[in-house]
Amino acid sequence: MKAKIKIKKGDIVKVVAGNYKGQQGNVLSVIIDDNKALIEGVNLVHRHTKPSASNPQGGIVKKEAPIHISNLVLLQNGIATKVGRKLEGNKIVRYSKKSGEVIK
Numbered sequence: 001m002k003a004k005i006k007i008k009k010g011d012i013v014k015v016v017a018g019n020y021k022g023q024q025g026n027v028l029s030v031i032i033d034d035n036k037a038l039i040e041g042v043n044l045v046h047r048h049t050k051p052s053a054s055n056p057q058g059g060i061v062k063k064e065a066p067i068h069i070s071n072l073v074l075l076q077n078g079i080a081t082k083v084g085r086k087l088e089g090n091k092i093v094r095y096s097k098k099s100g101e102v103i104k
Contacts (some may be wrong), residue, residue: 005030005069006083006094007037014080015042017071024075028064036066043067076103 007013007027014024020042028038045065051058073080074096081098094103 002032003035004085005032005035006085007069007072007074008094012075013037013039013072014075015039015067015071016073016080018067019043020067030069031066034066035069037069037072038064038066039072040064074103076101 007030009027009029011027012024013027015021023039023042025040025042028040030037041064043065044062047061047063049055049058049061055061074083075081076096076099079098081096083103084095084097085092086095087093088102095101096103
């Protein structure tokens with residue numbers, strides 16, 4: 001059974017381990033099967049692209065590469081926090097374990 005991923009698209013996260021430690025950015029997408037996420041402006045790699053209809057020039061393009069979820073921590077109001085899940089009414093919601101507030 002897979003663990004629930006507590007980071008979602010649109011969250012602001014901080015990198016806490018690896019080469020990009022200390023950088024923060026917006027989550028562009030989450031790759032559930034690999035437990036990885038794409039963070040805006042973090043872990044940029046160079047990709048060599050052939051000319052195509054959408055990119056007639058081709059050349060070297062910088063794009064984000066995935067980072068493992070375990071190296072990320074959610075920021076709420078600029079403060080790093082762990083994420084919990086609890087039942088509120090009929091819904092399971094994410095909440096900050098540091099402040100107790102529900103995360104949208």
